[in-house]
Amino acid sequence: MTFNVLFIAHAPDADYKKHRSVIDTGMYKLYSIVVKTQEEAVQVSKDYLQNESIEAILLCPGFKHGDVAEIFEAVEGKVSVNVARGDGPSSKISAEAMKKAGYFRS
Helix, strand or coil: CCCEEEEEECCCCCCCCCCCCEEEECCEEEEEECCHHHHHHHHEEEEEHHHCCCCCEECCCCCCHHHHHHHHHHHCCCCCECCCCCCCCHHHHHHHHHHHHCCCCC
16 A cells, blocks of 8 residues: 655646656655646646545645645545745745746746
């Protein structure tokens, strides 16, 4: 039996049907998917609960509190929903790198 976890990240150019991977150690299976929108994140969460029997969802720091709540409701509270957060300096470093990569286009 494996512990099944879904990691979801955002990217403005993501195609969630294409940008995905799986790491399986035998005891731990990590599904990783990059989505463009919150709607995609909700749908992916529902799909993986139903089809892959995930027990946890880990979200990138870009998810807001309301987004997290919406995903928790979408999976009917059946799995843990967690957010990866850094400290203040780390968040600034990540934000600057994302800005250089073009994430925040005006």
